[in-house]
Amino acid sequence: MKQFTSPLLQQTYELRQSIRRKEHTGVTSGLVEGAMQGNVVILPADWANEFLLFCQKNPVSCPLIGVSEIGSFAMPELGNDIDMRHDIPEYYVYRNGEKVESRSDIEDLWQDDMVAFVLGCSFSFENALSKAGLTPRNIEEDVNVSMFDTNIATTPAGRFFGNTVVTMRPYTPKEAIRAIQITTRFPKAHGAPLHFGSPEAIGISDLSEPNYGDAVTIKEGEVPVFWACGVTPQAVIRNAKPPICITHAPGKMLITDILDTDLAVF
């Protein structure tokens, strides 16, 4: 086992190793306080430029924090000894826009022309919310965050088009106002919410039936607050239908060595 002088770098390295050995296979929310987590999209090179443009046009749902060299499964700017083929707890494999399997490892699917993209994740601001006394309900209830498909269109780029996926956390209005201020500081983790209140207004029919993740309790006096989510590319890939695309499973993220606060503003 490698040794690092920074306790945080030791923790992130050891967690990635534990994920690589498939000892940790669950959701990563709340793990290694202070370390950014990332959404993952892996595409063949001839789809990568258009996806890069898609991220540029949709920086709130797709805040890029890392792009690999073509064919390289390392991600040195995001962490020590990252191997994108092994270091995510669960992968989804999409072929021609359809999810065909989920698996713990993609070594045998890796191609020499693949490019890996890592997008910031709202888990990065959950720590800041918790420290402010606004612990997200999904953390309180120890479940995956609720994620929903919406009718909020992304800006298309090349073959990529579709609607935004959101995470939902319930708060009282007073708490929501503070949560908006806090999450505004984290533009690389989706920043401020897109919406609060009426789910129907953004095309969500039932908050108890999330499209991804788990339902959480909404208490009397609380309103649902919706943030853009890095699962958005998975909705878009269903439309674009690339021959192959590999993503993380929602809630099971890449653990990076970057601090949440490194990419915060103010």
Place this chain on the structure above:
Amino acid sequence: MKQFTSPLLQQTYELRQSIRRKEHTGVTSGLVEGAMQGNVVILPADWANEFLLFCQKNPVSCPLIGVSEIGSFAMPELGNDIDMRHDIPEYYVYRNGEKVESRSDIEDLWQDDMVAFVLGCSFSFENALSKAGLTPRNIEEDVNVSMFDTNIATTPAGRFFGNTVVTMRPYTPKEAIRAIQITTRFPKAHGAPLHFGSPEAIGISDLSEPNYGDAVTIKEGEVPVFWACGVTPQAVIRNAKPPICITHAPGKMLITDILDTDLAVF
């Protein structure tokens, strides 16, 4: 007429002079873009220390931007040649907690022991909202902002206690999120909202019947957003019952020479 090198200082001076001559007697919202406006509270000296403490304990509803010397009706830190006895379009006079009259001038009521307090006003962020495409409805409809008594308790200080008064501006949730970000920059103008959504949750029964100011249209898909208001001292004075207290009439403020952006953060 005095001449100033700064066009803004010329404008604020001339508007105050026009108010002093009682040529301008109406609400001041939207006048002299960029200049801070202030709520006014004038109290005898033996009530002033407790009111100062009240403001310190309630900085969101009572963001102090100026305090006069005892007996002085000038306010040199807030503007050239301000005379607190003449330069507000309309004054309210409270005796023993009851509003007994409104008048355009208080020269004959001024006492040698009076202290004038000026508190920031939400009109200071209305300009920033308008520039962001979020023109407040009261400006669009050319009426005074809607103000409401609430059940949100202030923190008491000495003889001062009571509930917070709020202003209300309707926005869609998406607009409200942006308005929260924008107004957060203006802590001396009440900063971010206190509440959005259900009026009943903060003790307001009917948005079409404001306690002060005018009702505004709320459109389909909009939610009411509530900011703390510098009329709060007037609600508190009704409880504290000082022998005399003079305030501005809601919406008819002191025009200062301070820039809205001078006291902004970020």
